[in-house]
Amino acid sequence: MKTVIIVAPFVAELITMAFRPIETRRIVRMGLATLAALLPLLLLGRVSALSMLFAFLVCGLSWCATLFSTGIYSFDWGVGEAVWSRKSVYFVLLGTFWSAMLLVVLSSTFAMMWLGISMTTLATTFLVGFSGERDSLEAAWKYLVLCSVGIGIALLGVLAWLQASPQNPALTIAAVALMIVGFATKAGLVPMHAWLPDAHSKAPAPISALLSGVLISCSLYAILRVVGAAEAAGDGAFARSLLLVLGTLSTSVAGILMLVQSDIKRLLAYSTVEHAGLVALALGFGGTLGIFAALFHLLNHALAKSGAFLSAGMVQRGAGPRLLLPAMAALCGLPPFGLLISELLIVAAGVAAHQWFALGVAVTGMILAFIALVRTAVENASARRTAAQTATKLPRRSLAATGAVLAAALVVALAPWIGGASLLSSLAEGIIKAR
Numbered sequence: 001m002k003t004v005i006i007v008a009p010f011v012a013e014l015i016t017m018a019f020r021p022i023e024t025r026r027i028v029r030m031g032l033a034t035l036a037a038l039l040p041l042l043l044l045g046r047v048s049a050l051s052m053l054f055a056f057l058v059c060g061l062s063w064c065a066t067l068f069s070t071g072i073y074s075f076d077w078g079v080g081e082a083v084w085s086r087k088s089v090y091f092v093l094l095g096t097f098w099s100a101m102l103l104v105v106l107s108s109t110f111a112m113m114w115l116g117i118s119m120t121t122l123a124t125t126f127l128v129g130f131s132g133e134r135d136s137l138e139a140a141w142k143y144l145v146l147c148s149v150g151i152g153i154a155l156l157g158v159l160a161w162l163q164a165s166p167q168n169p170a171l172t173i174a175a176v177a178l179m180i181v182g183f184a185t186k187a188g189l190v191p192m193h194a195w196l197p198d199a200h201s202k203a204p205a206p207i208s209a210l211l212s213g214v215l216i217s218c219s220l221y222a223i224l225r226v227v228g229a230a231e232a233a234g235d236g237a238f239a240r241s242l243l244l245v246l247g248t249l250s251t252s253v254a255g256i257l258m259l260v261q262s263d264i265k266r267l268l269a270y271s272t273v274e275h276a277g278l279v280a281l282a283l284g285f286g287g288t289l290g291i292f293a294a295l296f297h298l299l300n301h302a303l304a305k306s307g308a309f310l311s312a313g314m315v316q317r318g319a320g321p322r323l324l325l326p327a328m329a330a331l332c333g334l335p336p337f338g339l340l341i342s343e344l345l346i347v348a349a350g351v352a353a354h355q356w357f358a359l360g361v362a363v364t365g366m367i368l369a370f371i372a373l374v375r376t377a378v379e380n381a382s383a384r385r386t387a388a389q390t391a392t393k394l395p396r397r398s399l400a401a402t403g404a405v406l407a408a409a410l411v412v413a414l415a416p417w418i419g420g421a422s423l424l425s426s427l428a429e430g431i432i433k434a435r
Contacts, residue, residue, distance in 0.1 A: 001042060006102045008036040009062065013095035017088050026070050029091065036098070037063040040106075047106060050427050054105035054221050057299065060408065061214050061306050062098040064401040065206035068310055069094065071397030072205070090130060096123040097210065104218045110158045110179065110229075113222055117154065117186055120215055121147045127207045128199045139198035146195040150185020153178055161229070169235070176230045176239050180223055180246075187219035188273050189280055190249040200269035205313020208265060209405075212272040213306030217298055220279050224294070227283055236286070244284035248358045250277025251365030258372035264312050264324075267376055268305065271331060274369045275301040281362050282346045290349035291428035296415075297342035303409035304330035304339060310402040323402060328377040330409050332370055338413030 012032035019025045037059040043052065069091070100123055103116030121144065129140030157178030164172040185192035200208050223243070230239035254274035261267040275297070282294035308327035315324050333340035343366060350359030415424075 002047070002106055005039045005043065006099055006106060008039050009033070009095040009098035009102070010092070011095075012036050013092045016091065029070060030067060033063055033066045040102075043106070050221075050224075051105050053295075053299075053427070054217065055102060057217060057302055058098065058101045058105060058214055061210060061302065061405065062094075062101070064306070064310075064405050065210050066091075066094060066098075067404075068206045068209075068313075068398045068401035069204075071395030071399075071401070072313065090127070093123050093127050094207070097127065097207075097215075101214055101218050105221055110161055110225070113225065114151070114154055114158050117183065117219065117222060118151050120186075120218070121151060124199075124203075124207065124211065124215070128203045130204055130207070131202070133202075135198075136202040139195075139202040143195045143199040146192070147186055150182045150192055152182070153185070154182025157182055164233075166233075172233050173235055173238055176226060176233075176235055177242060179226045180239060180242055183219050183222040183226065184246055184280070187216055187223065187276050187280075188250075189246045189276055190253045190273065193250070193254075193273050196273060197266050197269040200272065200309075201263060201265035205309055206401075208268075208313070209306040209309040212268065212309060213302040216272055216276055217302045220276060220294075220298055223280070224283065224291075240284045240286045242284075243280045244355065244358050247277045247279075247281030247284055248361045250274065250280065251362045255365035255368030255372075258369050261372065264315070264376060265309070267372060268308050268312060268331075271369060271373065272301075272305060274365055275305070277365070278343065278346055278362060281358055282349055284358065285346070285349040285353040285355055287349060287352060288425065288428045289345065289352055292424050293342060293345035293349050295424050295427060297339070297346060299412050299415075300330075300338040300342050300409065303405055303412055304337060307402060307405040307409060310398070310405060314398060314402065323399075325377060326406055328373055330406065332373045332377070336413060337409055338415075341413070 012035070013029070015032060016025055016029045019028050040052065040055040040059055043055070047055075097120060100116050100119035103119065104113050105116075107113040107116060125140050125144045128143050129137045157175045157180075160171055160175035160178060164175050181192070188196035200211050203211060227236065227239050227243070230236050250273050254270045254277060258267055258270045258274065261270060279294045279298050279301075282290045282297060284290070285293075304327065308324070308331055311324040311327045330337035330339060333343055347359065347363065350356075350362065
């Protein structure tokens with residue numbers, strides 16, 4: 001059953017290719033994508049609640065990216081002549097990407113999780129370079145090379161973990177360190193982040209949304225699984241210390257670099273580095289509060305950032321800035337969105353852990369990121385009247401996908417007040433008790 005659910009998005013796109021009329025193909029594509037997105041419901045009670053949470057995140061945002069793509073690319077397509085720039089190949093790669101992320105979050109072993117992470121790299125390399133332009137191809141090569149290095153490091157960690165035993169604690173520590181560093185490369189944590197700004201800014205808008213909103217989340221999920229295993233092996237303190245270092249570097253470097261960005265997609269890409277760093281810090285602070293804050297922040301960021309990239313993609317096509325403003329408000333942590341609450345929870349976890357230096361750096365990074373995002377939002381708002389005169393009419397499917405993502409961000413923000421807090425708390429306590 002699990003295998004069928006994992007391969008469903010990929011198989012759905014292969015089936016869709018058999019239909020020739022364009023409109024028929026769109027209907028079949030969205031019908032099969034909807035079915036693939038609902039299939040994980042069959043796993044309720046059969047896999048862990050943590051895996052189900054991330055599976056719903058993967059399926060929901062991947063479905064929205066597919067819907068967005070069927071709309072925006074009904075009239076606009078890339079300039080590349082390479083085989084991966086064809087519409088049919090694009091959607092097959094998107095389905096492969098979706099299936100690979102499901103493999104990551106539904107796997108029960110580090111080996112299968114590593115395989116899923118590896119598959120995401122292969123699929124998304126071509127999607128990053130989909131336009132065929134020189135800058136996109138350069139970003140794709142950088143992404144492939146740097147992420148392959150990270151995947152190689154993670155593989156060494158997985159192999160070391162398989163050989164580790166209580167009689168050889170040094171090997172266990174080495175395995176934990178290698179897996180965290182390897183998966184942190186895919187999560188875009190500093191100093192392994194060099195691929196992320198180029199890849200996320202050059203990829204098509206729906207792919208950027210999945211890279212920042214979902215792939216980063218899957219990579220952080222892998223790190224969370226490693227932290228749980230380290231806790232069980234008695235090496236939780238080492239894992240948390242390593243994450244504190246990576247999180248401190250990421251929040252500080254990303255916050256500074258966001259201030260000097262003029263391209264909106266690069267700004268959003270560096271924002272992803274900053275938020276990944278905050279999740280790493282929350283895991284480093286540890287405790288039930290720290291893990292709760294990490295999970296809540298991860299969900300808030302995934303939806304807000306996906307909505308921001310989809311909105312930015314439409315703005316780049318002349319849609320006007322009004323679509324971008326709600327997404328920027330969400331990333332700034334403005335009510336009624338939930339990032340402010342999750343950031344306050346991270347601060348509270350840092351205070352509880354007495355990690356004053358890391359906490360001070362994190363708060364500074366959040367302030368710098370807030371300034372950069374507000375400045376960009378104000379600049380876009382000031383250009384609103386001019387843009388409105390030249391705005392392009394966009395397909396309803398793309399507008400619906402963007403609206404659905406931002407609406408989901410509002411629902412997640414309300415989750416702690418309507419019973420969702422108990423689920424995240426139980427997940428956090430389960431990871432803590434693994435020790």
